[in-house]
Amino acid sequence: MTSQDVILGMLMKKSLSGYDMKHLLESVFSYFYxxxxxxxxxxxxxxxxxxxxTKESVQQDGxxxxxxxxxxxxxxxxFRTYMYSPIQLNEFKSxxxxxLYFGEFIEPEVVISYLELGIQRTEETLVVLKxxxxxxxxxxxxxxxxxxxxxxxxxxxxxxTLGRGLERLRKLLPEKR
Amino acid sequence: MTSQDVILGMLMKKSLSGYDMKHLLESVFSYFYxxxxxxxxxxxxxxxxxxxxTKESVQQDGxxxxxxxxxxxxxxxxFRTYMYSPIQLNEFKSxxxxxLYFGEFIEPEVVISYLELGIQRTEETLVVLKxxxxxxxxxxxxxxxxxxxxxxxxxxxxxxTLGRGLERLRKLLPEKR
DNA sequence: CATGGCATGTAACCTGTTACATGATTCC
DNA sequence: GGAATCATGTAACAGGTTACATGCCATG
Numbered sequence: 001m002t003s004q005d006v007i008l009g010m011l012m013k014k015s016l017s018g019y020d021m022k023h024l025l026e027s028v029f030s031y032f033y034x035x036x037x038x039x040x041x042x043x044x045x046x047x048x049x050x051x052x053x054t055k056e057s058v059q060q061d062g063x064x065x066x067x068x069x070x071x072x073x074x075x076x077x078x079f080r081t082y083m084y085s086p087i088q089l090n091e092f093k094s095x096x097x098x099x100l101y102f103g104e105f106i107e108p109e110v111v112i113s114y115l116e117l118g119i120q121r122t123e124e125t126l127v128v129l130k131x132x133x134x135x136x137x138x139x140x141x142x143x144x145x146x147x148x149x150x151x152x153x154x155x156x157x158x159x160x161t162l163g164r165g166l167e168r169l170r171k172l173l174p175e176k177r
Numbered sequence: 178m179t180s181q182d183v184i185l186g187m188l189m190k191k192s193l194s195g196y197d198m199k200h201l202l203e204s205v206f207s208y209f210y211x212x213x214x215x216x217x218x219x220x221x222x223x224x225x226x227x228x229x230x231t232k233e234s235v236q237q238d239g240x241x242x243x244x245x246x247x248x249x250x251x252x253x254x255x256f257r258t259y260m261y262s263p264i265q266l267n268e269f270k271s272x273x274x275x276x277l278y279f280g281e282f283i284e285p286e287v288v289i290s291y292l293e294l295g296i297q298r299t300e301e302t303l304v305v306l307k308x309x310x311x312x313x314x315x316x317x318x319x320x321x322x323x324x325x326x327x328x329x330x331x332x333x334x335x336x337x338t339l340g341r342g343l344e345r346l347r348k349l350l351p352e353k354r
Numbered sequence: 355c356a357t358g359g360c361a362t363g364t365a366a367c368c369t370g371t372t373a374c375a376t377g378a379t380t381c382c
Numbered sequence: 383g384g385a386a387t388c389a390t391g392t393a394a395c396a397g398g399t400t401a402c403a404t405g406c407c408a409t410g
Contacts, residue, residue, distance in 0.1 A: 001272040002369075009279040019389050032274035039370055041391055064378040064389050083283050087291060088272040089298075095178040095265040097209035097327070102186040103320030106260050111320060114264060121266075142349055143280030143288060146342040150274065150335070157334030158327070165323040172319055179397075196361050215399060218363055241361050241406040 001088055003035045003043050004052075008079040011053060011071040018044055019066060027132055028144070031125075031151035044069060052078055100165070108173050115166045122159045129155060178265055180212045180220050181229075185256040188230060188248040195221055196243065204309055205321070208302075208328035221246060229255055277342070285350050292343045299336045306332060 006029070010021055018040045025034050047053045052075035058068050071079070096118045103111040133148045140148075183206070187198055195217045202211050224230045229252035235245050248256070273295050280288040310325045317325075 001270070001275055006275060009275065009282075012279065012282055017389075018391095029278070032269060032271040032278075036371060037390080038372070038392080042370095045391090060388090062379070063387090066389060079279075079282070083276060083279065084287070087276065087294065090269070090271045090273065092209060092267070092269050093178070094209040094267045096267065097324055098178055098183060098186065099260060099264065100320050100327075101206070101209075101324045102189065102256075102260065104318040105186075105189055105256070110261070117264065141281040142345065143277050146345060147274055147278045150277075150338045150342065153338045154331065154334055157331055161323075161327045161330045165327065168319065168323060194361075195363090213399060214362075215364080215401090216397080222363090237360090239407070240359090243361060 001082070003039050004047060005079070005082040006033060006035070007040070007043060007047065008052065008071060008075055008082070011069060011075065012079060015056075015068045015070040017058075017066040017068050028136065028148070031129065031154075032147070047075070051075075108169060112166065112169055112173070115162055115169065119159060119162045119166065122155055122162065126152065126155045126159065178259070180216050181224060182256070182259040183210055183212070184217070184220060184224065185229065185248060185252055185259070188246060188252065189256060192233075192245045192247040194235075194243040194245050204305075205313065205325070208306065208331075209324070224252070228252075285346060289343065289346055289350070292339055292346065296336060296339045296343065299332050299339065303329065303332045303336065 006025075007021060010016060010024055016024070018037070021040055022035075022037060044053070044055075048055050048069070051072060053069045053071055056068050056070065057065055059065050096114060099114050100111060129148065129152050133145075133152060136148070137145055183202075184198060187193060187201055193201070195214070198217055199212075199214060221230070221232075225232050225246070228249060230246045230248055233245050233247065234242055236242050273291060276291050277288065306325065306329050310322075310329060313325070314322055
């Protein structure tokens with residue numbers, strides 16, 4: 001799974017500009033994928049050269065022009081190849097978990113503040129995910145709905161565990177004083 | 178958070194070889210971090226040159242020799258700097274979620290098989306995490322215990338959601354025929 | 355004497371990020 | 383006129399993976 005595969009997927013339904021794609025990635029995809037402009041634009045150029053997509057300049061009134069990309073038959077074929085290829089394992093890297101893991105080497109108060117920050121961020125993410133779900137649930141495919149639900153439930157689970165971890169640490173703290 | 182930070186953290190408690198570190202990463206760290214030998218060994222060389230760690234060749238009987246690394250005072254200082262630096266956001270990339278998201282473009286049966294595979298892999302992960310937890314729970318710090326519990330609970334949540342997703346898809350399937 | 359685990363390393367490559375650079379247009 | 387949003391792009395760099403290469407030693 002590379003950004004190329006995801007771009008092809010996004011173009012399967014409708015034509016989009018690089019800017020549009022970035023916004024899509026930041027909303028619905030945010031739970032399980034993301035990419036920067038520094039990835040998107042060079043990848044689009046490369047894909048156009050390879051004939052997977054075509055570019056069209058679109059004049060807009062009240063806004064700068066944009067370049068809208070559409071998938072070609074070759075692109076669809078490539079996308080199908082991706083969709084049937086072996087699934088890669090999830091990859092998860094968490095700085096917060098690393099800090100927690102090595103928590104014994106710093107003041108417990110600092111670890112607690114990291115947990116609190118984690119809880120806060122997770123709550124913010126949940127708000128966004130839930131509003132996205134409400135906004136889109138009537139206009140998306142059933143598998144897309146499942147994706148959004150997985151994101152929500154997973155974050156709720158994380159929130160619960162962080163909360164319980166925080167409680168445990170707070171109970172431990174007085175002993176150390 | 179780079180592999181250097183994680184290596185420093187692992188060396189805070191005891192000296193280790195690159196091979197040892199890889200095994201540590203594959204067991205207790207597997208839920209929230211990993212690195213290949215191709216990262217570990219070059220990073221260790223670099224860190225030794227910078228004076229963050231020292232190397233010692235250890236003869237073993239019944240086994241090939243190994244190079245055991247220890248953290249220096251400078252290394253401890255660097256680790257502390259990391260532990261107090263701003264936390265990076267979690268990063269999560271899931272090929273399986275992407276396939277699910279674009280599931281409408283392939284046969285529902287294939288999507289279902291991907292979900293089933295996801296469930297199977299999650300179950301396997303859970304077995305490993307739980308046995309790790311039982312094996313280490315009496316010999317680890319309280320924050321490390323929380324980390325392991327978070328891993329377990331999170332995977333259980335994923336398992337639940339995948340199961341519900343699968344059910345939903347199976348209900349949908351007959352309609353499409 | 356082959357297999358598998360222990361142990362280390364490197365070179366070629368891929369993928370992606372960050373920071374920078376540019377410019378249109380709207381709204382206040 | 384300044385900020386915000388829309389819109390595209392690039393160059394330098396970071397960070398990592400994969401595949402390959404090597405060799406020790408024990409066990410069956």
